[in-house]
Amino acid sequence: MNALDIEQGQRPVEPFLEVEGLTKVYGKQQALNGVSFTVQAGSSFGLLGPNGAGKSTTMKILTGVIKANEGSAKLFGKDVSKDQSVVSKYIGYVPQEITLYEQLSAYDNLYFFGQLYGLAGQTLKIRIHEVLEQTGLSDRSKDPVKTFSGGMKRRINIAAALLHRPKLLILDEPTVGIDPQSRNHIFDMIRSLNQAGTTIIYSTHYMEEVEALCDEIAIIDNGLVKAQGGLGELLERYGRKAIYLEIGGKVNPPELTQVDQVIKEGAGWILETEHVSEVMKSLLLMASQRDWDVKQLEIVRPSLENVFLTVTGTALRD
Ligand SMILES: Nc1ncnc2c1ncn2[C@@H]1O[C@H](COP(=O)(O)OP(=O)(O)OP(=O)(O)O)[C@@H](O)[C@H]1O
Numbered sequence: 001m002n003a004l005d006i007e008q009g010q011r012p013v014e015p016f017l018e019v020e021g022l023t024k025v026y027g028k029q030q031a032l033n034g035v036s037f038t039v040q041a042g043s044s045f046g047l048l049g050p051n052g053a054g055k056s057t058t059m060k061i062l063t064g065v066i067k068a069n070e071g072s073a074k075l076f077g078k079d080v081s082k083d084q085s086v087v088s089k090y091i092g093y094v095p096q097e098i099t100l101y102e103q104l105s106a107y108d109n110l111y112f113f114g115q116l117y118g119l120a121g122q123t124l125k126i127r128i129h130e131v132l133e134q135t136g137l138s139d140r141s142k143d144p145v146k147t148f149s150g151g152m153k154r155r156i157n158i159a160a161a162l163l164h165r166p167k168l169l170i171l172d173e174p175t176v177g178i179d180p181q182s183r184n185h186i187f188d189m190i191r192s193l194n195q196a197g198t199t200i201i202y203s204t205h206y207m208e209e210v211e212a213l214c215d216e217i218a219i220i221d222n223g224l225v226k227a228q229g230g231l232g233e234l235l236e237r238y239g240r241k242a243i244y245l246e247i248g249g250k251v252n253p254p255e256l257t258q259v260d261q262v263i264k265e266g267a268g269w270i271l272e273t274e275h276v277s278e279v280m281k282s283l284l285l286m287a288s289q290r291d292w293d294v295k296q297l298e299i300v301r302p303s304l305e306n307v308f309l310t311v312t313g314t315a316l317r318d
Pocket of ligand 1: 026027029030031049050051052053054055056057058173
């Protein structure tokens with residue numbers, strides 16, 4: 001707390017979840033190299049990274065499934081590896097692999113998982129009814145899970161993680177391999193849970209998912225968080241500022257001192273610059289003076305894709 005806070009009687013905002021320097025080695029494989037990030041209460045936090053970046057390992061550590069070699073994860077200031085009750089009380093975890101009893105009905109699966117969370121009797125029955133409503137599967141509650149599509153199984157999986165009303169819901173790539181209808185349903189569910197106050201951590205390798213769902217994004221690669229911020233902040237800080245120019249005929253790319261780099265792309269060039277409007281003016285002038293046959297001249301909008309490229313040095317491909 002600084003002097004100003006004390007003077008004004010304000011309390012500093014404590015992070016809801018604070019992850020500091022997590023490392024994890026599996027045999028000879030270094031999966032995490034010092035993962036750090038913070039999550040504020042009520043946010044919808046996206047962990048974006050390619051396959052093998054360390055997302056699942058991070059989530060397993062947060063939920064106490066495995067232990068880190070070094071570092072800590074603190075929820076409400078309590079270390080999750082030392083206080084398992086914090087995890088079981090406040091966290092709902094939807095792992096990457098769907099874990100359900102195929103022969104049992106959706107209702108019976110939820111009954112089983114509810115008991116694991118310490119719920120029983122009428123309270124459990126009411127909660128099962130509520131989470132089935134939330135996931136849109138009330139009418140299938142008596143059917144065995146083996147008759148469900150992948151997307152429906154995933155929804156039951158999420159329902160199970162919601163039974164004890166967690167304050168933090170952690171979802172590990174929940175839309176991989178599911179149908180668009182279930183995907184939209186899951187998105188709507190996550191949005192309404194978040195609006196009702198549940199903090200979300202959502203891992204994915206799909207950029208459009210974090211763009212659609214998350215107000216805070218951490219980019220993870222090679223077991224390290226390379227950048228964290230809101231989408232606007234990341235675009236501003238790391239997004240490529242550039243102009244795309246395509247000229248008909250055999251013309252060399254224009255040389256302008258304010259252009260940092262010229263990259264061939266398609267039939268034209270990407271001109272990277274911090275001075276977009278000045279460079280645009282110069283290009284328009286050159287176009288008329290040199291009588292260019294301009295096919296395309298436009299500002300390149302910064303995207304999460306080029307943020308990823310700037311931050312990690314590689315493209316994030318599906
Ligand atoms: N049980 C394990 N034994 C050995 N290596 C593992 C194990 N689990 C993960 N790894 C390795 O650790 C690294 C990080 O894996 P992790 O599953 O955390 O990444 P991820 O970002 O979740 O990717 P994915 O989407 O493919 O699951 C990878 O190189 C992976 O092969």
